[in-house]
Amino acid sequence: MKMNEFFSDLWRRFSKAVIVEDRWLLYLEGLGNTLLIALMAAVLGITIGVVLAMINYINKKTGKLRVATKISNFYITLVRGTPVVLQLMILYFVVFSFWDNGIMIGAITFGLNSGAYVAEIARSGFESVDDGQMEAGRAMGLSTWQTMRTIIIPQAVRNCLPPLFNEFIMLVKETAIVGYVGIYDLGKIPGLIQSRTFDYLFPLLIAAVLYLIVVLGLTKILHVLENRMAKSDRNRGGVANGK
Amino acid sequence: MENKVIIRVCDLKKQFGSNVVLDGVNTDFIEGQHVAIIGPSGSGKSTFLRCLNRLEESTAGEIWFDGENIADPKVDIDHHRQKMGMVFQQFNLFNNKTVLQNITLAPVIIRKKALAKKKRQNSRTRFLNCFRKEKQPLIEITETVESIQAEAERTARALLERVGLPEKADVYPSTLSGGQKQRIAIARALAMNPKVMLFDEPTSALDPEMVGEVLDLIRDLAKEGMTMIIVTHEMGFAREVADRVLFMADGNIVEEGTPAELFDSPKEERTKQFLKCVL
Numbered sequence A: 001m002k003m004n005e006f007f008s009d010l011w012r013r014f015s016k017a018v019i020v021e022d023r024w025l026l027y028l029e030g031l032g033n034t035l036l037i038a039l040m041a042a043v044l045g046i047t048i049g050v051v052l053a054m055i056n057y058i059n060k061k062t063g064k065l066r067v068a069t070k071i072s073n074f075y076i077t078l079v080r081g082t083p084v085v086l087q088l089m090i091l092y093f094v095v096f097s098f099w100d101n102g103i104m105i106g107a108i109t110f111g112l113n114s115g116a117y118v119a120e121i122a123r124s125g126f127e128s129v130d131d132g133q134m135e136a137g138r139a140m141g142l143s144t145w146q147t148m149r150t151i152i153i154p155q156a157v158r159n160c161l162p163p164l165f166n167e168f169i170m171l172v173k174e175t176a177i178v179g180y181v182g183i184y185d186l187g188k189i190p191g192l193i194q195s196r197t198f199d200y201l202f203p204l205l206i207a208a209v210l211y212l213i214v215v216l217g218l219t220k221i222l223h224v225l226e227n228r229m230a231k232s233d234r235n236r237g238g239v240a241n242g243k
Numbered sequence B: 001m002e003n004k005v006i007i008r009v010c011d012l013k014k015q016f017g018s019n020v021v022l023d024g025v026n027t028d029f030i031e032g033q034h035v036a037i038i039g040p041s042g043s044g045k046s047t048f049l050r051c052l053n054r055l056e057e058s059t060a061g062e063i064w065f066d067g068e069n070i071a072d073p074k075v076d077i078d079h080h081r082q083k084m085g086m087v088f089q090q091f092n093l094f095n096n097k098t099v100l101q102n103i104t105l106a107p108v109i110i111r112k113k114a115l116a117k118k119k120r121q122n123s124r125t126r127f128l129n130c131f132r133k134e135k136q137p138l139i140e141i142t143e144t145v146e147s148i149q150a151e152a153e154r155t156a157r158a159l160l161e162r163v164g165l166p167e168k169a170d171v172y173p174s175t176l177s178g179g180q181k182q183r184i185a186i187a188r189a190l191a192m193n194p195k196v197m198l199f200d201e202p203t204s205a206l207d208p209e210m211v212g213e214v215l216d217l218i219r220d221l222a223k224e225g226m227t228m229i230i231v232t233h234e235m236g237f238a239r240e241v242a243d244r245v246l247f248m249a250d251g252n253i254v255e256e257g258t259p260a261e262l263f264d265s266p267k268e269e270r271t272k273q274f275l276k277c278v279l
């Protein structure tokens, strides 16, 4: 009897959190926004990061781009040295105060932020490319940029695909703080529902499970990617004494 | 016989910090000549070769090639490098490209760029002609992006045939043996139809059983009259293939001569010492 009451109470709470007023739609919308922000941020972040790492690489190999390297290092120090919440608030309340598209501002913030971290990942990607590759390209009469574009960047990016994908997984979780400035991503939805039902239990639980499913799914994809790469490395490099 | 100088080196100096590696080198390389550069480790042989196509910037001096002092930072070195093939000790094949792409990459990029430039010039002329009384002629363009690609692939397949590896066109370099890699690297360097080939110890990174196939190929090139500068530790090969041998030590050419002169009756004490150690 007591057991029964307990479960029917639980069911009532669950139904308020999910079924009443089609609230399950809110979670999906939040999840959609979270993925959208993370995806846009990842694209922007990878672009910025690869460009910064490339500037650094060219500077190291040729001594050119001194000023650009200084600016890029300053950017990396600045972004990594300040909390992302503050960066978000600065962009949302100050820089883009005229703009009410929170999702875009969130994506831009995290893109700019992730760029500084991706720069570090990409830098090691560039460093893992043998110096002889650039020399061979230049010796054939290609310019630095032509060699970068066709030889160095493809190898550098391939070398750090797994950590880049991992950065995307991190973004899915970390973007949860965009709720601070009132964007309805998955992390913000429990609060929204609680404000109507005065019950946090299921909304929080459901949001956590959804994050977990997405992160585990993406991690699975990452492992498949890593295996594929290892396999194609073996296929490309298997027979050392080729016949 | 006409002795056309293809590269003239005047008082070439190279320093790494305070370390003087080349100390005023003077020499001429003659068209069709096969020059071997020998000398102890650290004597500046690689540095000298790399200065010739400016992979290493020289500190002072002149390098005359194709009527220009290419040591001058203002010259378009990329343009001249297309006429100088280089083969590295470590092969340096492009890892992300197939064998065929390794050979076609540079010719295709360079020729496509030249084509785009011609097209740009023509549109400019066409535009300006609208305002001109006397129309200027357009540049005749016979090639297309597709024909450039096809032509490069034809050349590449012919080169693969020549180095004896036609079946390797579509594999990646990492599946090749060292000897095969170096033969592909030579084919790649030949793809731009260079006036001179620079070899930096082309067989030093190879297992002994693969040295032969690479030397055979270089020997064939020599027979066909390719101008070559070869840094090598293979004294037998230098003696056989070279018309002229330069002995470098301590940043300069200590002695030079025909292989017979240099190997059989060296004049300088430094040369005698070195040959005693390696022969």
Ligand SMILES: Nc1ncnc2c1ncn2[C@@H]1O[C@H](COP(=O)(O)OP(=O)(O)OP(=O)(O)O)[C@@H](O)[C@H]1O
Binding pocket: B016, B019, B021, B039, B040, B041, B042, B043, B044, B045, B046, B047, B048
């Ligand atoms: N990038 C560099 N930076 C500083 N020093 C260098 C550099 N490259 C070469 N050197 C120095 O220049 C000198 C000559 O080197 P180089 O490689 O030209 O000799 P080498 O005759 O080719 O020797 P080896 O037979 O071992 O290949 C050496 O003392 C070397 O330490």
Ligand SMILES: [Mg+2]
Binding pocket: B045, B046, B047, B201
């Ligand atoms: Mg050397």
